Amino acid sequence: MTRKLFCEISPLTYKISYEGHILKRKITDTLRANISKDKYDTKLPYIVFEHQSLMRRGLRKVPVPVEEAKVKNLQIAAPKVNRVLIKPGETFSFWNLVGRCTVQNGYQSGLMVANDGELKKGTGGGLCQFSNLIHWMVLHSPLDVIEKYHHEQVDMFPDSDRQVPFGSGTSIVYNYLDYRFKNNTSTTYQLITYVGDKYLHGELRASEAPKDTYEVQMIDEKFIEEGGQVYRCGKIFQYVLNNGNLISEKLIKTNHARVAYDTSNLEVVKQKS
Structure with missing residues (x-):
């Protein structure tokens, strides 16, 4: 049998654990964070x-x-x-x-x-x-x-x-x-x-x-069916420009999210088996 964590024993121990975590972070912020x-x-x-x-x-x-x-x-x-x-x-x-x-x-x-x-x-x-x-x-x-x-x-x-x-x-x-x-x-x-x-x-x-300007864009967003479930996929990039010239780009987020609503009106790509 897997031993329960202290926070999993009862609602009371969860509350104690939760409040303890909050207090710990407050103390850490006071001592270390600017x-x-x-x-x-x-x-x-x-x-x-x-x-x-x-x-x-x-x-x-x-x-x-x-x-x-x-x-x-x-x-x-x-x-x-x-x-x-x-x-x-x-x-x-x-x-x-x-x-x-x-x-x-x-x-x-x-x-x-x-x-x-x-x-x-x-x-x-x-x-x-x-x-x-x-x-x-x-x-x-x-x-x-x-x-x-x-x-x-x-x-x-x-x-x-x-x-x-x-x-x-x-x-x-x-x-x-x-x-x-x-x-x-x-x-x-x-x-x-x-x-x-x-x-x-x-x-x-x-x-x-x-000095620079920033653009954030979604690239290659699509809805993909995988194993009977539709997922929303795509990548978000941050672009840094100076006088209109691209000087850097950074991947911010890669999406792979289960779609929880009706997808009948969406263009869905079926994953190849």
Whole structure:
């Protein structure tokens, strides 16, 4: 018989293990990490990249009350990140700024994606849209992503007004699944984040004019049937250009995600046996 881990013995031991992990990370961050925390009321002068993300997508699997709860959660979280500076040598940590999502802090029960790719409801659900927005902006800059998780092993919804490539999102769980990037440049950066009527808005700004431009593209995306199951496949690349000339390219993500919706209207390639 396989011996159970301490966290698997009972709900209580899971809770103890979970809280212990959170405390350990807080202590580690206090002692070792140079986490961004200072804010600057004035916007830095140069826009590196800006993006807006539609909050209410009207997907069939997502009830309206759950989607409205997500909007409320974003309205609470966005100001906690807004105008933060990421100085040279500092690390941005999503959870260090946003904090824990609790009912006492005003968060509502929104939609979450579990480890197995299934949908569930939880307090603070929907905030991955916020970390997705930040990540998409960071991909268009020289900032270095040092911690990122994803739940793209399952393609949950058919494309609806998709603005960014599938697979470029993030997965976050307080506080052990964090989204972090580090500023290894000599330039100070700043995040501007706010909620409008329809969109979650973001700007990545800098103290100096950008020298390069960045493009992120999906290459060779296709739907492939393997063993009776359809998968969404493709590769995401980041391209760095200077005066229009390509100076480097980097593979960001390789997708191989099980499609969890009706594929009858898709062009599916059958894998050769």
